Amino acid sequence: MKITTPFAMAAALGIALTATASYAREVRVSYGDLNLATAEGQKKLERRLDQAARQACGFDEMTTGTRLRSAKTLACYKEAHAKARNDMALAIENERLGG
Template structure:
């Protein structure tokens, strides 16, 4: 049985502002979020749009774009790079899924 999900992974430093963090908190950790699409009809523009919105939301979450940082609302360069990399990775998986479905897989 195939699992209808895209794995969205990102490498990034996890630093939480305003809390005590262990000494290893600045080491890079890999985080993964699965984006479900079994409920979507990817043959339609609406289904593809919904999946794209889910990918963006998951990329923002896995990279911490919505995490509040004291003093600014602007994401750091590392967070933006993480977001763009994670989104591109998920879009590649999405394209492969669409190709597979078009070929009857």
């Protein structure tokens, strides 16, 4: 499946994550093992999505000679994290509706 948005829902299989075009990394986050009707399940999914956004954008990769992240990396992470929160809300609503 080709994903063109930073994060996109992928049916019941999970959430596929692709960073902005300049990074173009795809990360798959599954949540089939979580009960999204509970706060605990939602927190676990939120942590997984945050880690995936960090991985997709290279957020934890340091450049030699600096501890600062590039503006592109920060923008990618912020965009990916915001989109992940929307996708998470869709997943929770989908589970609530029994889908």
